[in-house]
Amino acid sequence: MSPRTKQNLMSAMKTEASESATFSxxxxxxxxxxxxxxxxxxxxNADRDRxxxxxxxxxxxxxxxxxxxxxxxxxxxxVEECRMYTQxxxxxxxxxxxxxxxxxxxxxxxxxxxxxxxxxxxxQAGSHSQSKTAGFQKTSQVKVD
Numbered sequence: 001m002s003p004r005t006k007q008n009l010m011s012a013m014k015t016e017a018s019e020s021a022t023f024s025x026x027x028x029x030x031x032x033x034x035x036x037x038x039x040x041x042x043x044x045n046a047d048r049d050r051x052x053x054x055x056x057x058x059x060x061x062x063x064x065x066x067x068x069x070x071x072x073x074x075x076x077x078x079v080e081e082c083r084m085y086t087q088x089x090x091x092x093x094x095x096x097x098x099x100x101x102x103x104x105x106x107x108x109x110x111x112x113x114x115x116x117x118x119x120x121x122x123x124q125a126g127s128h129s130q131s132k133t134a135g136f137q138k139t140s141q142v143k144v145d
Contacts, residue, residue, distance in 0.1 A: 001061075009061040013054055020049035071122040078115040082108045 023046035030039035064070060089104035 006061060009057050013057045013061065013063070016049045016054040016057065020046045020054065022046075023049065068122060068125050071118055071125060075115055075118045075122065078111045078118065082111040082115065085111065 023042045027039045027042035027046060030036075030042055058064065065073070085104045085108035089101045089108065092098070092101035092104060
């Protein structure tokens with residue numbers, strides 16, 4: 001796949017994810033106002049963006065890999081988001097937008113906690129992988145008469 005096509009897929013996925021989240025929030029608001037038909041329409045759009053468009057683009061881009069690769073990717077993403085939220089928090093503080101700065105700081109803390117949980121899972125996956133490999137090595141050394 002060409003770099004430009006891969007970049008376009010990544011941009012499309014970000015847009016679909018954002019649209020899905022936005023439509024989900026619209027649906028939640030419509031439910032709070034007892035606008036059930038409107039909420040259903042918004043939710044259908046959110047699901048279509050997430051389940052249809054995003055999923056197809058993710059498959060084409062090869063977004064999902066093996067478990068350990070997925071965990072490493074998720075950790076890297078959480079670290080990058082934490083860096084982003086830290087920078088945004090500093091800028092919001094400089095601009096005097098303290099409520100937004102607090103929201104960014106909270107998001108960074110949540111991402112750091114998420115990263116720690118994912119790292120534990122990655123470490124566990126690594127030890128499971130090593131024990132599976134060790135078991136394979138033991139059985140592969142058995143002589144057959």
